[in-house]
Amino acid sequence: xxxxxxxxxxxxxxxxxxxxxxxxxxxxxxxxxxxxxxxxxxxxxxxxxxxxxxxxxxxxxxxxxxxxxxxxxxxxxxxxxxxxxxxxxxxxxxxxxxxxxxxxxxxxxxxxxxxxxxxxxxxxxxxxxxxxxxxxxxxxxxxxxxxxxxxxxxxxxxxxxxxxxxxxxxxxxxxxx
Amino acid sequence: xxxxxxxxxxxxxxxxxxxxxxxxxxxxxxxxxxxxxxxxxxxxxxxxxxxxxxxxxxxxxxxxxxxxxxxxxxxxxxxxxxxxxxxxxxxxxxxxxxxxxxxxxxxxxxxxxxxxxxxxxxxxxxxxxxxxxxxxxxxxxxxxxxxxxxxxxxxxxxxxxxxxxxxxxxxxxxxxxxxxxxxxxxxxxxxxxxxxxxxxxxxxxxxxxxxxxxxxxxxxxxxxxxxxxxxxxxxxxxxxxxxxxxxxxxxxxxxxxxxxxxxxxxxxxxxxxxxxxxxxxxxxxxxxxxxxxxxxxxxxxxxxxxxxxxxxxxxxxxxxxxxxxxxxxxxxxxxxxxxxxxxxxxxxxxxxxxxxxxxxxxxxxxxxxxxxxxxxxxxxxxxxxxxxxxxxxxxxxxxxxxxxxxxxxxxxxxxxxxxxxxxxxxxxxxxxxxxxx
Numbered sequence: 325x326x327x328x329x330x331x332x333x334x335x336x337x338x339x340x341x342x343x344x345x346x347x348x349x350x351x352x353x354x355x356x357x358x359x360x361x362x363x364x365x366x367x368x369x370x371x372x373x374x375x376x377x378x379x380x381x382x383x384x385x386x387x388x389x390x391x392x393x394x395x396x397x398x399x400x401x402x403x404x405x406x407x408x409x410x411x412x413x414x415x416x417x418x419x420x421x422x423x424x425x426x427x428x429x430x431x432x433x434x435x436x437x438x439x440x441x442x443x444x445x446x447x448x449x450x451x452x453x454x455x456x457x458x459x460x461x462x463x464x465x466x467x468x469x470x471x472x473x474x475x476x477x478x479x480x481x482x483x484x485x486x487x488x489x490x491x492x493x494x495x496x497x498x499x500x501x
Numbered sequence: 502x503x504x505x506x507x508x509x510x511x512x513x514x515x516x517x518x519x520x521x522x523x524x525x526x527x528x529x530x531x532x533x534x535x536x537x538x539x540x541x542x543x544x545x546x547x548x549x550x551x552x553x554x555x556x557x558x559x560x561x562x563x564x565x566x567x568x569x570x571x572x573x574x575x576x577x578x579x580x581x582x583x584x585x586x587x588x589x590x591x592x593x594x595x596x597x598x599x600x601x602x603x604x605x606x607x608x609x610x611x612x613x614x615x616x617x618x619x620x621x622x623x624x625x626x627x628x629x630x631x632x633x634x635x636x637x638x639x640x641x642x643x644x645x646x647x648x649x650x651x652x653x654x655x656x657x658x659x660x661x662x663x664x665x666x667x668x669x670x671x672x673x674x675x676x677x678x679x680x681x682x683x684x685x686x687x688x689x690x691x692x693x694x695x696x697x698x699x700x701x702x703x704x705x706x707x708x709x710x711x712x713x714x715x716x717x718x719x720x721x722x723x724x725x726x727x728x729x730x731x732x733x734x735x736x737x738x739x740x741x742x743x744x745x746x747x748x749x750x751x752x753x754x755x756x757x758x759x760x761x762x763x764x765x766x767x768x769x770x771x772x773x774x775x776x777x778x779x780x781x782x783x784x785x786x787x788x789x790x791x792x793x794x795x796x797x798x799x800x801x802x803x804x805x806x807x808x809x810x811x812x813x814x815x816x817x818x819x820x821x822x823x824x825x826x827x828x829x830x831x832x833x834x835x836x837x838x839x840x841x842x843x844x845x846x847x848x849x850x851x852x853x854x855x856x857x858x859x860x861x862x863x864x865x866x867x868x869x870x871x872x873x874x875x876x877x878x879x880x881x882x883x884x885x886x887x888x889x890x891x892x893x894x895x896x897x898x899x900x901x902x903x904x905x906x907x908x909x910x911x912x913x914x915x916x917x918x919x920x921x922x923x924x925x926x927x928x929x930x931x932x933x934x935x936x937x938x
Contacts, residue, residue, distance in 0.1 A: 340932060363504065363673075364929035365701035382706040402630065403641045410638040424642035427725055431650040434714050438658050442665060445707040449700045452692035459695075465676040467696050468669065470505045470928075 331457040331501040332477040333484040335493030336466065340366045343472035346491040350474065355484055361458065361473040363466075387444040388437050395436030399429045461497045475499065502774065504928040511670075511922045512677045514770055518917070523769060528913040534906020541899035542617060550620045552896040559879040559891035564618035566871045567901050569726055570754070571611035571908075572652065573747070573867065576719055577755025578604025579659060582666075583715035586708075592783050594930055595775040598670075598923040599766070599915075600759050601663040606911040607758075608656045610904040615648070617900070644728040651725040658718055662711050668694050668704070669925035723751040730874065737817040737878035740805060746798030753791035753837075754867035756784050760860035762912070764853060766921070775922055778851055785850045788863065792841040795870075799838065813883060821877045825890065829869050830877070836866025 337343045343360060347369045350358050360369045403425040411419055446452070458464050458475060467473045471494070478484040481498070488496045513519065545552055555562035578600035585593040616622045628649045630639050639646045671691035678684045694700060727747035730738040760781065767776040806814040821830045840862045849855045881888045915921065 360698045361696045362698075362701065363696060364669075364925045364932065365705050369698060370702070382703070384703050384706045385710060388710055406630065406638055406641060412640060412642075414642075421642055427644075427647040427721065427728075428641055428650045430717070430721060431647070431654040434718050435654040435657060438661055438711055438714050441707050441710055442661055445665070445703045446692070448703045449697075451694075452689075454688055454693045456693065456695055468672040468676045468694070469508050470503075 330481065331499040332475050333481060333488065334458060334461055334464065334473055334475045334497050334499050335488035335491075336463060336471040336473050336495045337492075338471065338494055340472055342492065343474060344368050346474050346488075346493070349491050350476065350487070353487060355476055355478045355480070355487055357477040359475045359477070361464070361467040361475065363468055363470060363472070366472065383448060384441055384444050388441040391440035392433055392437045396429055396433040398436075399432035400425055403428060457499050457501055460500045463495050463497060502931050504931050507775075507922075507924055507927045507931055508673060508677065510772070510775070511920050511924050511927070512674055514916065514921060515674065515918060516678055516683075520769055524913065524917060528910065528917075531906050531909035531913055534903055535910045536906075537899050538613075538903025538906055541896050541903050542613070544896065545617055545900070546622070550618070552894060553900075554891055554893045554897050556889070556891075558882060558887055558889045559876055561618075561875050561879060562891060563893055563897040563901060564614045566868070566875050567904065568611050568614035568618075569747075569871045569875075570868050571607045571614075571904065572655075572726060573723060573751035573754045574758045574864075575604040575607035575611065575655070575659070575755065576723060576748070576751035577759050578602070578607075579655075579662075579715050579719040580752050580755065581759070582662065583712040583719065586712045587716060590783075591930060592780055594926045595772075595777075595922055596759065596763060596780060596784075597926075598663075598666065599763065599921050601659065601666070602912070602915045602919075602921075603759065603762060604659050605656070605663060606908050606915075607755075608652070608659060609911065610908050612652060612656065613904060613907075615652075644725060644732045647725045648729055651722045655718060655722045658711070658715055662715055665704070665707060665711065666923060667919065668692065669696065670920045670923060672696065673924055674920060720748055723748045730878075735878050735882055736806075736811070736813040737802075737821070737874070740802060742798055742801045742805070746795065746801070749791045749794030749798065750867060750870065753788060753795050754864060756788045756791070757860040757863035757867070760784055760788070760856060761864060764857045764860075766916070770916075770921075772922070775927070778853075781853065781856055782847075782850045785844045785856055785859075788860070789841055789844040792837060792863070795867075796838045799834070817878060817881070820881055821873060824877065824881070826873065826877050826880075829873050833866050833869040833873055836862045837870060840866065 335346070337346060340362065343362065343366060347358070347360065360366070362369070400422075404420065404422070407419045407421070407425075458467075458473075463471075464473065474488075474493075476484045476487065485496055518524070553562060553564070555564070581593050581600045582597040582604075586597070616625055619625055627637055628639055628646060630641075668691055671687050672694035675684050675687035675691055678687060724744035724747065727743035727745075731740055731743035733739060763776055763784075764781070767773055803818055806818040821827070840859055843849050843855065843859060876891050880891055
């Protein structure tokens with residue numbers, strides 16, 4: 325049986341700028357897929373697959389836009405249908421009293437859109453996923469605190485380690501699969 | 502300030518449990534009041550609405566006064582977290598988490614009242630359109646049905662917005678906690694947040710759109726509460742100024758409540774470096790501005806009553822100022838119109854005790870405003886033979902103070918178990934002060 329390959333090599337940096345520099349180097353090095361882990365959103369470190377989709381609308385926004393159309397028309401249709409199927413004659417006023425249906429249409433649109441957005445976010449981010457190989461590195465705890473991590477999914481471990489040494493990583497660890 | 506300082510101070514408030522004695526006593530006191538609420542509500546469910554002071558003609562009473570007061574308080578939280586976020590007001594960062602929590606808890610307190618006031622709370626779900634065998638269907642043209650949708654949507658969206666914002670911070674808590682079971686609890690709550698690039702990418706997108714959705718939502722909620730009144734034909738309620746002036750009043754009162762809570766919080770937990778004098782000053786300026794919207798609302802009500810030439814409107818407004826409930830009216834005027842004017846002075850704005858007392862007065866004033874609106878319009882409407890007086894009972898008071906207990910209990914639990922300041926946002930602001938969130 326072959327020994328399991330490690331998941332990758334992870335290195336930490338003390339600042340977002342150092343991480344940006346390392347990501348720039350990783351892009352040109354061709355060492356394979358990589359991913360960043362940061363304590364706050366850092367700009368300019370988009371993963372490679374994101375590069376290709378740059379300029380396209382975020383899937384979160386798209387899903388929410390679709391939900392907004394469906395929820396608003398659905399909520400309005402529900403009220404209109406109810407008004408005709410269950411007619412309430414109040415002093416001969418018209419059944420199609422659409423202005424009175426706007427508030428609930430709005431509320432249900434906001435509700436449905438927001439919940440759709442959250443569900444889309446959870447799916448895209450892969451949540452909930454309580455365990456992940458990177459958690460095996462003790463140093464990784466600082467990724468949610470004050471260190472900026474770069475993970476290289478390279479099969480060439482020696483080259484990856486050398487790369488991290490060159491770009492000045494503070495710590496370099498193997499991530500077990 | 503370094504980013505580790507942010508982590509240490511904010512997570513330390515939970516993990517090291519400082520000020521243990523204060524927390525224990527405070528929580529015990531709040532919890533005792535919460536128990537009083539359960540007694541008052543339990544007796545209400547057992548005996549019925551007769552234990553409250555409501556009757557005809559004043560059928561709304563304390564329940565609606567308190568409902569509007571609490572829901573208004575909630576609005577400041579959403580205003581800070583959504584509207585100020587979209588306006589790139591960086592000072593919101595250190596207070597948004599706490600005020601969002603305040604919103605949730607205030608909405609929870611508010612939601613209790615309409616339910617209890619139904620008289621038969623077990624049938625509350627009849628307001629929801631669902632296929633039933635009774636042939637029931639809600640009247641969608643009624644502001645009271647709008648209200649049910651507005652408040653439940655508002656509560657849900659506030660919860661979702663708050664929880665999504667908490668995710669990165671819950672991961673920080675997981676990674677800083679020492680005991681394994683604590684790490685597991687936060688680990689489950691944060692859903693496995695790793696701060697990966699794609700987490701942040703989708704998170705930021707979602708957060709900004711949620712803020713965009715919450716912005717019109719917060720305006721709509723109190724507008725609809727205003728329409729509960731304005732859509733009736735009652736003099737003193739039937740007025741188009743109600744929705745905007747209710748929204749202004751909600752933010753006015755909400756910011757006052759934020760000040761009332763934040764001033765002791767920063768002092769007790771030593772958060773002066775995060776919630777600075779500038780934050781307090783900005784909030785007091787919002788209070789001053791929205792206070793003028795409220796004052797304008799009062800003026801417009803009087804002006805339209807006079808201009809309309811309607812004798813019932815004339816009478817209602819005169820009765821408010823000179824009738825049996827005149828003390829509440831003048832109290833409201835002093836608290837809401839006169840008192841906030843002290844905030845014109847920069848020196849007063851920066852004197853914390855003055856700020857604290859002004860905020861308390863505004864909270865009282867806004868409660869009186871709802872009292873004046875609800876009670877004085879109802880107690881003398883059209884036919885003098887149908888007039889009546891309203892007095893509260895001890896059960897009314899116990900319910901009101903009890904919801905205060907619920908509010909404080911939830912706040913104590915919040916500062917004990919969750920990070921009260923948005924750490925990930927603070928970290929970014931500390932590390933990269935030039936970048937707009």
